[in-house]
Amino acid sequence: MRKLALNNEILLTVDKPVRYLGNEINAVYKDPESVDIRFAMCFPDVYEIGMSYLGIQILYDLLNARDDVFCERVYSPWTDLDRIMEERHIPLFALESQDPVKDFDFLGITIQYEMCYTNILRILDLSGIPLLASERGEDVPIVIGGGPCTYNPEPIADFFDLFYLGEGETVYGALLDCYKANKAAGGSRQDFLLKAAFIPGIYVPSLYEPSYNDDGTLAAFIPLAEGVPARIERQVVKDLDSVIYPEKPIVPFMKITQDRIVLEIMRGCIRGCRFCQAGMVYRPDRQRSVKYLIDHALAMIKSTGQEEISLSSLSSSDYAELGTLLNELIDICEKERINISLPSLRIDEFSLDIMSKVQDVRKSSLTFAPEAGTQRMRDVINKGINEEEIMKGSGDAFRGGWNRVKLYFMLGLPTETEEDVKGIAQLADKVARNFYDIPREERKGNKRVEIVVSTSFFVPKPFTPFQWVRQARSEELMDKRYILSSEIKAQLNHRSIKYNWHDFELTKLEGLFARGDRRIATLLLEAYRNGCRFDAWTDKFNEEGWEKALADTGTDLDFYIYRERPVDELLPWDFIDLGVSRKFLGREYELAKQAIVTPNCRDKCSGCGCASYGTGVCMKGRGASE
Amino acid sequence: MKIRIKFSKKGTVRYIGHLDIMRYFQKAIRRSGLDIAYTNGFHKHQILSFAAPLGVGLESSGEYMDAEFNSFPGPEAVCASLNKEMAEGIEILSAIQLPDTAKNAMSQVAAADYIVRFPFWEGLQEDLERFLALESIVVSKTTKNGETEIDIRPIIYEMKITELPGSIDSAALGVDVPEGAEASYGGIFMKLSSGSRANLKPELVLNTFAAGCGHTAGEFSSLTERLEMYAEVGGRLVPLSEAF
Structure with missing residues (x-):
C-alpha cells in the first residue's frame, strides 16, 4: 500500500478520511529524490474549500512543469483530525508524498480572506515551523504568502519570510532559480531572503521597518538593507494567452465546493465599483481569446470527466466575445452532456436567452x-x-x-x-x-x-x-x-x-485585518493561543477567544477601523505599488462623496495608473485614440 | 445493452466511501469515451448502478456495477479503456454483456465471500470449530426500530482458516499491527448472507467469534477484503459475473 501519514485507526475515526489521502486523478507524483526543490502549496482551510480554488491548481501545474520542482498540496486538517494530530504529535503532511511539510524547501500559503489568519498560524504550528519568521532556522521551509490579502500584508508580516505580490505566473521561476543558486553556493536562509528581495514583486518583511508617530499613525516605512527597493511593484501577466493554464486539473474523489471545471476567461474588471477590492487589485482588464478558452475547455473535459463547467471572472458580461464563446461552448457541452454554469452575468435579453438554453x-x-x-x-x-x-x-x-x-x-x-x-x-x-x-x-x-x-x-x-x-x-x-x-x-x-x-461579528475583525498594521500580529497570536481557528466558519467562530485577545492586547478598534483617516496619512500598505495610484483613489473618494459616477474603463480611461502595465483594456483605449 | 463490470478496490482507496466511488466511476466512464447511455431530462445521468456498497476501510476483489451502454466494443476493450482511467488501487477485472432481461446486480446479491486478516490467538483453530458447531448464535443488532436479536448462525454459510499465521506480510496490510503480533496474522474466509434479505457483515461475525472465546478482534488491526458476490440461481449461489 502507498505510504499514508495517518494510521488505520485515525483514518477510520475521522470524518471524511478521503480529505487526507491524495491519489486523485491528475495529481502529480514525482520522486522527491529526483528534484532540487520541494514545494508545499497550501490553502489554509479544509480540503473541500481549498481544492475549489483555481489559483492553487494554476500554481501546481506551473511549478510541476519544472523538472527540478515537486509541488504538493496542503490543506487544514478538519478540527477532529487537528485534535488527534496535536495529541499524538503527528506533523502536518503534504497530500502527494505524505511527507512532513517541515522537510520541504518552501511552504506557499495562499491568502484569500482575512478570516483565515488563525488557520495560517495553525498550519505553521502543526508543521513544526516557528510562528515568527524571526525565530526560524535553516531547517524549516521558507514561508511564502500570496493572494489578495497580501495587498496589505502587514498584520501577518511577522509570520512570513516573504510575500509574493502579484500574479503567480510572473516571477516564480526567478524566485526558484534564486533559491537553487543560493543553495548551490552554500548560502544561508538570510542570504536567500536578501537576494529574493531584489526580484520584482517579492517583499521580504524582515528587511523593512515601520516607525510610528505619537498618535499611533505610521511615520515611515524604511528598507533596512542597502539597495532593497522602497516600493514593491505588483506583477501582472501581460498576455493571458501566453501563460500556462490547467489542462489536467485534479479530480477530487469527494464532492468539493466548486465541483466543476473552471474556465478563467479574463482577469481584472472595467467597472470600478468603489467598494470592491478585487475590481482595483486585479486591474487592468485582460481577456483570453476564444480559441485559447475552447482549447482548454476541450482538454479539461477530456482529462477530468467532470459533468459541469463554469466560467470564472469578476464580470463575465464584460467579456468582449461572450456570444461567440458561449455558442461554441454550448455546442460542445450538448455533445458531451455537460452542464454550464454562468455566474456573474448581468441580467439582460442576451443573458436570459443564454440562461434559458443552459x-x-x-x-x-x-x-x-x-x-x-x-x-x-x-x-x-x-x-x-x-x-x-x-x-x-x-x-x-x-x-x-x-x-x-x-x-x-x-x-x-x-x-x-x-x-x-x-x-x-x-x-x-x-x-x-x-x-x-x-x-x-x-x-x-x-x-x-x-x-x-x-x-x-x-x-x-x-x-x-x-x-x-x-x-x-x-x-x-x-x-x-x-x-x-x-x-x-x-x-x-x-x-x-x-x-x-x-452575521456581523466577523465584520470588525475583517476590517481590522484588512487595514491593520504590523502591531496586529500580537492580537493574532493571542487569539490563536485562545484557541481561535476556522474563524470563517460560523459554528467554529470563538467570539470569547477573540474578545479576550482584543482586551488583553489593548487593540484600539477606534484607531484602526472606527475613524476617518485623513487622505494624507501614511497607510500601512502604501509601500506597495499596485498600479492603481493613491491620487486616483483619492479622486474617486471625492467623487463618491458627491455621488458622481465614473465611467467604466472601456468607455473612458480615468487614469487610475494601471496603464503603466501596458496591457489589456488600457491599451485598447489608446489604440483607438491614436 | 446491459454490461456488468467487475472491479477491485485495494490499498489507500479503501478509505473512499461508496458515494464518492460512484462519482469517481461516473467521471472515469466519461473520460474513457465509452458509449454509456444517459437518462433523459435537463440534468442527464449515466445509467449506472452498484451491486452493494462496500464499507469504508474494506478492500475488495469482487465489486460489481451494471451499466447501460448504447454500444459494446467487447470485454477486453471496455476493461482496457477503463483501466487507463483508474486511480491507483482500483482495477477493472471483467466486463460482460448481460441479456436485456437480466435483473440488476443490486437486486440479485444474496451472498458474499470475505477474508478477514487479523492477529490469530493461540488455539484459534479449535475455537473456530467450537463456534461453528453451535446451533444458534444470537446477537443483538441495532436497527432503525431499535435493538433486535437475530440468530446469525444460519446465515454464516461457510467459515474456515485459509491463511495460516506466517503466510501474511502484516506490514503490507496497511493496518495498525500491534507490537509483537507481526507474525501472528492469519486469514479466515467467510461466506455470508448478503443483500436485501439478510445482510451479515464480516466484522460482526469476527467480533462475535472473538468475544465468545474471550478475545477481542482489534477493530483497527484487522483488514477485511470482500472476495466475491453471489446471486441465487436455481437454489445455487453463482458469482454475479455468471448470474444471468
Missing part, C-alpha cells in the same frame, strides 16, 4: 447585485446598475418563466442614510410588483414570485477609494438591519420577500 428555468433563480437600495447610494459606490435595468431585466425574466430572484445588497456603506436602507425594501417590493403587474398567462403561469434579499456588511479595504473611511460599528449595523427588516415587513408584497443577512 438552465432549467423553473429551477433556477436570477441574481441581481444592486448592492444599494437607492440611486444616490449606488452612485456613491459607482455601481453601474439602475432601477430601470433591474425592472427591465426582471420583467423579461418573469416573461421567460423565471419566478425566483435574488437581490444582493450591502449595509454600512459610507454616507448611507435611513432612506438608503429602506430603499432596499422598496426596491425588492418594486420587483415583486413588476411580477404581479404582468398578466399571469404572460409569466408562463407562475402564480407567485419569490424574492430573496441578502445583505452583507461593508468592510473598507485597502487600495479602494474607501480605504480612508470610518467603518460602521456593530450597533449601527444592528440598527440598519432592524430598520431594513421592519421596512420589508411594511411592504405590500412582504409575503413574497425573504430576508437573509450575514
Whole structure:
C-alpha cells in the first residue's frame, strides 16, 4: 500500500478520511529524490474549500512543469483530525508524498480572506515551523504568502519570510532559480531572503521597518538593507494567452465546493465599483481569446470527466466575445452532456436567452447585485446598475418563466442614510410588483414570485477609494438591519420577500485585518493561543477567544477601523505599488462623496495608473485614440 | 445493452466511501469515451448502478456495477479503456454483456465471500470449530426500530482458516499491527448472507467469534477484503459475473 501519514485507526475515526489521502486523478507524483526543490502549496482551510480554488491548481501545474520542482498540496486538517494530530504529535503532511511539510524547501500559503489568519498560524504550528519568521532556522521551509490579502500584508508580516505580490505566473521561476543558486553556493536562509528581495514583486518583511508617530499613525516605512527597493511593484501577466493554464486539473474523489471545471476567461474588471477590492487589485482588464478558452475547455473535459463547467471572472458580461464563446461552448457541452454554469452575468435579453438554453428555468433563480437600495447610494459606490435595468431585466425574466430572484445588497456603506436602507425594501417590493403587474398567462403561469434579499456588511479595504473611511460599528449595523427588516415587513408584497443577512461579528475583525498594521500580529497570536481557528466558519467562530485577545492586547478598534483617516496619512500598505495610484483613489473618494459616477474603463480611461502595465483594456483605449 | 463490470478496490482507496466511488466511476466512464447511455431530462445521468456498497476501510476483489451502454466494443476493450482511467488501487477485472432481461446486480446479491486478516490467538483453530458447531448464535443488532436479536448462525454459510499465521506480510496490510503480533496474522474466509434479505457483515461475525472465546478482534488491526458476490440461481449461489 502507498505510504499514508495517518494510521488505520485515525483514518477510520475521522470524518471524511478521503480529505487526507491524495491519489486523485491528475495529481502529480514525482520522486522527491529526483528534484532540487520541494514545494508545499497550501490553502489554509479544509480540503473541500481549498481544492475549489483555481489559483492553487494554476500554481501546481506551473511549478510541476519544472523538472527540478515537486509541488504538493496542503490543506487544514478538519478540527477532529487537528485534535488527534496535536495529541499524538503527528506533523502536518503534504497530500502527494505524505511527507512532513517541515522537510520541504518552501511552504506557499495562499491568502484569500482575512478570516483565515488563525488557520495560517495553525498550519505553521502543526508543521513544526516557528510562528515568527524571526525565530526560524535553516531547517524549516521558507514561508511564502500570496493572494489578495497580501495587498496589505502587514498584520501577518511577522509570520512570513516573504510575500509574493502579484500574479503567480510572473516571477516564480526567478524566485526558484534564486533559491537553487543560493543553495548551490552554500548560502544561508538570510542570504536567500536578501537576494529574493531584489526580484520584482517579492517583499521580504524582515528587511523593512515601520516607525510610528505619537498618535499611533505610521511615520515611515524604511528598507533596512542597502539597495532593497522602497516600493514593491505588483506583477501582472501581460498576455493571458501566453501563460500556462490547467489542462489536467485534479479530480477530487469527494464532492468539493466548486465541483466543476473552471474556465478563467479574463482577469481584472472595467467597472470600478468603489467598494470592491478585487475590481482595483486585479486591474487592468485582460481577456483570453476564444480559441485559447475552447482549447482548454476541450482538454479539461477530456482529462477530468467532470459533468459541469463554469466560467470564472469578476464580470463575465464584460467579456468582449461572450456570444461567440458561449455558442461554441454550448455546442460542445450538448455533445458531451455537460452542464454550464454562468455566474456573474448581468441580467439582460442576451443573458436570459443564454440562461434559458443552459438552465432549467423553473429551477433556477436570477441574481441581481444592486448592492444599494437607492440611486444616490449606488452612485456613491459607482455601481453601474439602475432601477430601470433591474425592472427591465426582471420583467423579461418573469416573461421567460423565471419566478425566483435574488437581490444582493450591502449595509454600512459610507454616507448611507435611513432612506438608503429602506430603499432596499422598496426596491425588492418594486420587483415583486413588476411580477404581479404582468398578466399571469404572460409569466408562463407562475402564480407567485419569490424574492430573496441578502445583505452583507461593508468592510473598507485597502487600495479602494474607501480605504480612508470610518467603518460602521456593530450597533449601527444592528440598527440598519432592524430598520431594513421592519421596512420589508411594511411592504405590500412582504409575503413574497425573504430576508437573509450575514452575521456581523466577523465584520470588525475583517476590517481590522484588512487595514491593520504590523502591531496586529500580537492580537493574532493571542487569539490563536485562545484557541481561535476556522474563524470563517460560523459554528467554529470563538467570539470569547477573540474578545479576550482584543482586551488583553489593548487593540484600539477606534484607531484602526472606527475613524476617518485623513487622505494624507501614511497607510500601512502604501509601500506597495499596485498600479492603481493613491491620487486616483483619492479622486474617486471625492467623487463618491458627491455621488458622481465614473465611467467604466472601456468607455473612458480615468487614469487610475494601471496603464503603466501596458496591457489589456488600457491599451485598447489608446489604440483607438491614436 | 446491459454490461456488468467487475472491479477491485485495494490499498489507500479503501478509505473512499461508496458515494464518492460512484462519482469517481461516473467521471472515469466519461473520460474513457465509452458509449454509456444517459437518462433523459435537463440534468442527464449515466445509467449506472452498484451491486452493494462496500464499507469504508474494506478492500475488495469482487465489486460489481451494471451499466447501460448504447454500444459494446467487447470485454477486453471496455476493461482496457477503463483501466487507463483508474486511480491507483482500483482495477477493472471483467466486463460482460448481460441479456436485456437480466435483473440488476443490486437486486440479485444474496451472498458474499470475505477474508478477514487479523492477529490469530493461540488455539484459534479449535475455537473456530467450537463456534461453528453451535446451533444458534444470537446477537443483538441495532436497527432503525431499535435493538433486535437475530440468530446469525444460519446465515454464516461457510467459515474456515485459509491463511495460516506466517503466510501474511502484516506490514503490507496497511493496518495498525500491534507490537509483537507481526507474525501472528492469519486469514479466515467467510461466506455470508448478503443483500436485501439478510445482510451479515464480516466484522460482526469476527467480533462475535472473538468475544465468545474471550478475545477481542482489534477493530483497527484487522483488514477485511470482500472476495466475491453471489446471486441465487436455481437454489445455487453463482458469482454475479455468471448470474444471468
